[in-house]
Amino acid sequence: MTGRIYAGTRKGLFAIDRKRSGWEITKAALLGDPVSMLLPGADGAVTAAQAQGHFGVKIKRSTDGAETFEERPVPVYPGKPDDVEDIDPIRQTPVPWDLKTVWSLETGGPDRPGELWCGTIPGGLFHSSDNGDTWQLVESLWRHEGRKQWMGGGADYPGIHSIMVDPRDSATIRIGVSCGGVWASYDHGETWSVEGVGLRAEYSPPEFAKEPNGQDVHRAVQCREAPDAVWMQHHNGIFVSRDSGRTCDEITDVDPSVFGFAVVVHPEDPDSAWFVPGVKDEFRYPVDGRLVATRTRDGGKSFEKLTDGLPQEHSYDLVYRHGMDIDASGNSIAFGSTTGNLFVSDDQGAHWQCVSHTLPPIYCVRYAP
Amino acid sequence: MTGVPTIEFTPNLRRHVACPTESLEAATLAECLESYFGRWPDVRGYILDDQGGVRHHVKVTIDGRNIRDRLGLSDPLLPGSRVHVFQALSGG
Numbered sequence: 001m002t003g004r005i006y007a008g009t010r011k012g013l014f015a016i017d018r019k020r021s022g023w024e025i026t027k028a029a030l031l032g033d034p035v036s037m038l039l040p041g042a043d044g045a046v047t048a049a050q051a052q053g054h055f056g057v058k059i060k061r062s063t064d065g066a067e068t069f070e071e072r073p074v075p076v077y078p079g080k081p082d083d084v085e086d087i088d089p090i091r092q093t094p095v096p097w098d099l100k101t102v103w104s105l106e107t108g109g110p111d112r113p114g115e116l117w118c119g120t121i122p123g124g125l126f127h128s129s130d131n132g133d134t135w136q137l138v139e140s141l142w143r144h145e146g147r148k149q150w151m152g153g154g155a156d157y158p159g160i161h162s163i164m165v166d167p168r169d170s171a172t173i174r175i176g177v178s179c180g181g182v183w184a185s186y187d188h189g190e191t192w193s194v195e196g197v198g199l200r201a202e203y204s205p206p207e208f209a210k211e212p213n214g215q216d217v218h219r220a221v222q223c224r225e226a227p228d229a230v231w232m233q234h235h236n237g238i239f240v241s242r243d244s245g246r247t248c249d250e251i252t253d254v255d256p257s258v259f260g261f262a263v264v265v266h267p268e269d270p271d272s273a274w275f276v277p278g279v280k281d282e283f284r285y286p287v288d289g290r291l292v293a294t295r296t297r298d299g300g301k302s303f304e305k306l307t308d309g310l311p312q313e314h315s316y317d318l319v320y321r322h323g324m325d326i327d328a329s330g331n332s333i334a335f336g337s338t339t340g341n342l343f344v345s346d347d348q349g350a351h352w353q354c355v356s357h358t359l360p361p362i363y364c365v366r367y368a369p
Numbered sequence: 370m371t372g373v374p375t376i377e378f379t380p381n382l383r384r385h386v387a388c389p390t391e392s393l394e395a396a397t398l399a400e401c402l403e404s405y406f407g408r409w410p411d412v413r414g415y416i417l418d419d420q421g422g423v424r425h426h427v428k429v430t431i432d433g434r435n436i437r438d439r440l441g442l443s444d445p446l447l448p449g450s451r452v453h454v455f456q457a458l459s460g461g
Contacts, residue, residue, distance in 0.1 A: 055415040
């Protein structure tokens, strides 16, 4: 059984292949620059978004399995009109109309070949219908009054980290925003509305705690075969939706913690989801220094701790929101941490192989299709 | 000073994009950069942000002095001025 994982890190892109003896790193590419997001495609294609500290965001694309890369066009924000006011509501500082980070990158539906969606910091969603030769800002969302209520979370400015193209209808697009909640378009991006009723921010003033716009969803993922199921890791905890994100239920009783960033859902079983918890927002490391993944198989009624192969003492690993992925079969799961540990399980989390504990801090992990 | 202004880039940028030193007729920094990007279009996105200002972590000097207008690039050039594009220090 073959398989490939890509890991985007603070200092480059790595390819990890399944060998007879287990998973091993087979390639290091784009060394020296942070890779904030990547998108593997068919036939050895992989697109990597770099966040070059000095010289801006760049997109590199390989068509030969990460052997060689060529520079590709990046999304560009339009000129900001002088009479438009765009102020972060919390920081009270201007939101720059300038690409800071490519934070999500997804292909459109199979009926729209060449379509790409790109979510960015400071909050613009971009669309391409020519496989990234050209990008257009989704103006309907960018100019939406509700968008101006978004605020930065861990980053200085808000960002779109999750893009879910509905498997039933490629004109239905849902996005997760930190901090802006969950938004949906049912007309291929022409109009947008906030959803995610039921999300709760305990840390907000009580009158805003349940306001859907502005919620700090860390990551949202949709079940491929049962797309009514959307799982979310939120700053406040774990939420699950049974109506594709319109309404959400909070799950509060999870050992050892409900705090984290990453979540994956099984592609066929909407009741199976995985998380990698930290203590809580001001203590972003595993409870008691023991790194665990948590798994539910019953839609969140119960969870089990998965520990076999994970360090059970003095682990201070945090898994970022894009740091975990599940393959198309739903059997293989990989996650990478801020400490540079990369773990893979080929049995849905029962056993974990440590592929490396010396990688740079890991931002993004994705299986090649 | 005599001659035309020259523009030179930090060697750190050559790792990312071809950016040879050029001598270009220009009366302002904006004219100089536009002329340069006409020859080397890929360099633009490395130096300027989406609104056309100098990137936050890029530093530009004219004859050894920091430019004043990082947004409008209106700083004047003399016939023999030397424009240098550096990266500001930041680390990790």
